[in-house]
Amino acid sequence: MIKDILRLAAILLVICGIAAACVGTAYEQTQPLIDERKAAAVEAGYKQVLPTAGQLSDEAASGKHIVAVKRSQADGQTNGYIYTVAPDGYAGKITIMLGIEYPSARISGVKILQQNETPGLGAKCTEPAFIEQFTGKDLSQKLAVSKNAAQPQEVQAITASTITSKAVVTGINAARKHYQEHFGKPTGKGA
Structure with a gap:
């Protein structure tokens, strides 16, 4: 009886080792392609959020929720900034x-580059009706x-998903604050 258990355990151990080696090899083979596709998606995102984007350079990213800041220059003049922010939503x-x-x-x-919000609720943050x-x-x-x-500075919340809506606005307001502090203060009140 003990011999049978040891034999089965040894067989299972060999199978697990082979499976782990296969998974590790698959990961190593596909990771460069995944990284390439992510980089291409980010590049496409730059043109989507700032259609006039020219040559991009990194700027100092500081402050809560700020992940990255890029300065865009066209014809030697700054024409915009691209922010990547990561506020906390309902599910991360x-x-x-x-x-x-x-x-x-x-x-x-x-x-929206990445989100794990509830499908059918918070995940609607990626839909054009909200983003636009x-x-x-x-x-x-x-x-x-x-x-x-009703006011120009108000954003319509996603129905039944105010946490996600507030998270997106929090991220954008973080970018707004960083922009004002580092690249020029727009005129008007509420700054």
């Missing part, structure tokens, strides 16, 4: 990319979430 970090036109301090576009609300918003004042957005 929401990674957001947004473009800010310079010197107008208006949002030129927003893209941000385009053209003036960053001279903080943005706010509202159930019935």
Whole structure:
């Protein structure tokens, strides 16, 4: 009886070792392709959030939720900034990319790069109906979430998902604050 258990355990150990080696090999073979595709998606995101993006250079990223800041230059002049922010949503970090036109301090576009929000609820943060609300918003004042957005600085909340809506706005407001402190303060109140 003990011999049978040891024999079965040895067979199982060999099978697990082979399976682990196969998984490790598959990971090593596919990881460069995955990294390449992620980089290509980020590059495409730059043009999506700042259509006038020219040559990009890294800027100092500091502050809560700020992951990265890129300066865009066209014809030797700064024409915008691209922020990557990661505020806390309902189910973890929401990674957001947004473009800010310079010197107008208006949002030129927003893209959700990664989120783990509840399907059918918070995951609607990636839908155009929600994302397109941000385009053209003036960053001279903080943005706010509202159930019935009527003011220019208000954003319509996703129904039954105010935590996600507030998280996206929190990330954008973090970028707004960093932009004002480092690249120019837009005029207006609420700064």
